[in-house]
Amino acid sequence: MLGLSAFCSRDAKQSPHTRREAQPVGRMRLIVGLGNPGIEYAWTPHNLGFLVVDALAEDAAIRVTRPEAKSLVGLGQIAGQEVALAKPQTMMNLSGLAVRELISRAECEPSDMIVVCDDVALPWGMLRVRERGTAGGHNGLKSVIGALGTTEFVRVRLGVKPEELRGDLKEYVLRQIRRDEEDLVAEEIEQASEAVKVILAEGTQSAMNRFNRRVSPQDEEETEE
Numbered sequence: 001m002l003g004l005s006a007f008c009s010r011d012a013k014q015s016p017h018t019r020r021e022a023q024p025v026g027r028m029r030l031i032v033g034l035g036n037p038g039i040e041y042a043w044t045p046h047n048l049g050f051l052v053v054d055a056l057a058e059d060a061a062i063r064v065t066r067p068e069a070k071s072l073v074g075l076g077q078i079a080g081q082e083v084a085l086a087k088p089q090t091m092m093n094l095s096g097l098a099v100r101e102l103i104s105r106a107e108c109e110p111s112d113m114i115v116v117c118d119d120v121a122l123p124w125g126m127l128r129v130r131e132r133g134t135a136g137g138h139n140g141l142k143s144v145i146g147a148l149g150t151t152e153f154v155r156v157r158l159g160v161k162p163e164e165l166r167g168d169l170k171e172y173v174l175r176q177i178r179r180d181e182e183d184l185v186a187e188e189i190e191q192a193s194e195a196v197k198v199i200l201a202e203g204t205q206s207a208m209n210r211f212n213r214r215v216s217p218q219d220e221e222e223t224e225e
Helices: 004-012 045-060 092-106 139-148 169-173 179-202 204-211
Strands: 029-033 066-068 071-078 081-088 113-123 127-130 154-161
Touching: 004 092, 029 045, 029 092, 045 071, 045 081, 045 113, 045 154, 045 169, 045 179, 071 092, 071 179, 081 092, 081 179, 092 113, 092 139, 113 127, 113 139, 113 169, 113 179, 127 179, 127 204, 154 179, 179 204
Parallel strands: 029 081, 029 113, 113 154
Antiparallel strands: 066 071, 071 081, 127 154
């Protein structure tokens, strides 16, 4: 499998007749799911970003197995665009180290990236697509913003807010997803995957119009992890 740099170089060398007009010369879309590596974290609310990348990869027959840029990476095509799917392996709070290297190797800009992650300020089952914005208390996003020095990248956030929080928030997002939550989680992952495809095919605004729903001001307040 070609690495990110080799893949971009190959695309840049294509003739104008073989290059797709929708894809800028030498550019690909980078789709990064945030989560924690390790089997103990695989099925937790904090790893929904990884699970969405897995769903996209399965649907597009992309293997996200290549170790590169402190991540597991897979290259392929989704919605007619060349993409790199990535799952940083740095632990959530250091995700920015991997993302900065991924962007450098992919020869793209932060604005070419879509970050997918969980959000404890949104109820379970709710998505929020944004063109830019603050970290909103999410330590993975904080790391990405700090490493890149910009908030100008698209993010797809999946709600995991508990109806009633008992105990520590960190313990909550790192707990195992319960059996009675599995159907809701599967539906949310499917919706987030579709949102990413709409962003790629039609643009972020179209995805925002289709997938964003109003929430109360209380649900929008920033929550620290």
